[in-house]
Amino acid sequence: MNNQAETGSCADNHEPGLLTMDDARTRIVSSIEAISDQEEVGLWGALDRVLAEDILSPIDVPPYTNSAMDGYALNSHGVEQGATLQVIGTAWAGKPFARRVEKGECARIMTGAVIPDGADAVVMQELVQREADTICLQRSVRAAENVRPAGEDLTAGSLALAKGQRIRPAELGLLASIGVAEVVVTRRPRVTIFCTGDELRAVGQPLAKGDIYDSNRYTLYSMLQRLGVEIIDFGVIPDQPEALEKAFRDAMKSSDAVITTGGVSVGDADYVTGMLEKLGQIDFWKIAIKPGRPLAFGRLGESRFFGLPGNPVSVMVTFYQFVQPALRRMMGENLPPRVLLQIPTATALRKRPGRAEFQRGILETGEDGTLIVRSTGHQGSGILRSMSEANCFIILTEESSGVEAGELVSVEPFQGLV
Numbered sequence: 320m321n322n323q324a325e326t327g328s329c330a331d332n333h334e335p336g337l338l339t340m341d342d343a344r345t346r347i348v349s350s351i352e353a354i355s356d357q358e359e360v361g362l363w364g365a366l367d368r369v370l371a372e373d374i375l376s377p378i379d380v381p382p383y384t385n386s387a388m389d390g391y392a393l394n395s396h397g398v399e400q401g402a403t404l405q406v407i408g409t410a411w412a413g414k415p416f417a418r419r420v421e422k423g424e425c426a427r428i429m430t431g432a433v434i435p436d437g438a439d440a441v442v443m444q445e446l447v448q449r450e451a452d453t454i455c456l457q458r459s460v461r462a463a464e465n466v467r468p469a470g471e472d473l474t475a476g477s478l479a480l481a482k483g484q485r486i487r488p489a490e491l492g493l494l495a496s497i498g499v500a501e502v503v504v505t506r507r508p509r510v511t512i513f514c515t516g517d518e519l520r521a522v523g524q525p526l527a528k529g530d531i532y533d534s535n536r537y538t539l540y541s542m543l544q545r546l547g548v549e550i551i552d553f554g555v556i557p558d559q560p561e562a563l564e565k566a567f568r569d570a571m572k573s574s575d576a577v578i579t580t581g582g583v584s585v586g587d588a589d590y591v592t593g594m595l596e597k598l599g600q601i602d603f604w605k606i607a608i609k610p611g612r613p614l615a616f617g618r619l620g621e622s623r624f625f626g627l628p629g630n631p632v633s634v635m636v637t638f639y640q641f642v643q644p645a646l647r648r649m650m651g652e653n654l655p656p657r658v659l660l661q662i663p664t665a666t667a668l669r670k671r672p673g674r675a676e677f678q679r680g681i682l683e684t685g686e687d688g689t690l691i692v693r694s695t696g697h698q699g700s701g702i703l704r705s706m707s708e709a710n711c712f713i714i715l716t717e718e719s720s721g722v723e724a725g726e727l728v729s730v731e732p733f734q735g736l737v
């Protein structure tokens with residue numbers, strides 16, 4: 320399908336000054352420097368902070384060779400199926416068995432207990448027949464069977480976590496497992512947010528004709544909260560140059576980043592871009608993406624400025640595609656490579672060439688067990704429900720003129736497991 324040919328012209332195509340999505344992201348992210356201030360935090364306060372130092376393990380993990388099973392610890396050498404061994408005691412997790420296990424002997428052992436001296440293997444309790452203080456082996460035992468060697472996970476002195484690593488649940492657990500109680504992390508960026516628009520009312524207030532509720536501050540606030548930054552919320556600022564100028568000046572005093580929504584287009588009440596030009600520097604503001612084309616990026620004194628569009632879906636798309644990687648870099652985080660899946664689309668997807676599109680999709684397992692993606696339906700940039708229903712972006716390239724059902728499309732899942 321080629322919509323451009325069908326319609327004869329396409330306003331989106333070849334618009335001068337439009338930056339491609341990849342260029343824009345590279346330019347934004349590479350112009351951001353990591354915050355150099357550091358602080359020490361305890362483990363309980365370390366979730367979603369970014370390590371400012373390499374962490375070397377001070378100990379072996381596990382610290383001692385131990386059993387992976389509940390069973391019997393024995394010396395495997397020369398022990399055959401049918402052998403009978405004397406049970407001489409019990410090794411508990413946290414309560415090692417003090418005696419040496421000699422030939423013809425074994426010790427009852429629980430998962431996680433230290434392997435007693437003299438033993439080199441553990442036989443699962445399901446594979447022996449026990450009678451009083453003896454066991455009979457139902458099969459032969461290999462050396463090191465069901466034994467977790469000391470240092471199997473990490474050896475003392477080796478790199479446990481690298482500088483730039485975000486601390487997620489797995490990293491928190493890993494730090495605890497090596498006994499590290501405090502870590503040095505990058506200071507959290509201070510991010511000031513405000514929404515612009517005379518039509519915006521706070522939740523709880525009545526709506527007059529022409530009003531809408533301000534939803535962007537909630538999406539923006541919560542996306543930032545998940546990222547782990549410090550948020551300063553200026554609320555809603557009316558479409559008045561004086562009010563906007565005051566908000567800009569206050570915000571730039573103490574923020575690492577300032578993020579606004581609305582007012583970046585070319586309407587008569589769109590003052591954000593002009594204010595950025597007046598009080599700071601604008602880098603560029605037109606990106607060939609949909610939704611989210613009008614995006615202002617620049618500097619405001621010492622802070623970075625992101626002027627996001629007003630439409631609720633555009634806010635989320637531009638946040639995830641541009642602001643989030645920029646702020647993660649500001650936090651000193653090593654950005655993991657982006658994961659894009661190639662998945663067949665269940666339905667045809669309409670699109671005009673010119674701008675890359677972030678359509679909202681639902682990635683699911685089809686009846687044959689393979690992944691398939693379908694559209695959430697109408698793709699208007701004001702339809703926030705599409706973001707709620709979606710679990711992925713379907714990314715269509717600038718050149719694409721739509722795809723037929725069954726064709727492969729690029730899919731970016733919203734979230735992983737951690």
Ligand code: AMP
Nearest residue numbers: 514516532533534535581582628629630
């Ligand atoms: P603007 O970019 O200011 O022209 O806004 C584009 C569209 O987004 C308009 O329909 C606005 O009413 C809507 N909009 C702007 N800000 C918000 C907000 N904070 N919450 C919900 N919708 C908004």
Ligand code: MG
Nearest residue numbers: 516581582629
């Ligand atoms: Mg507006």
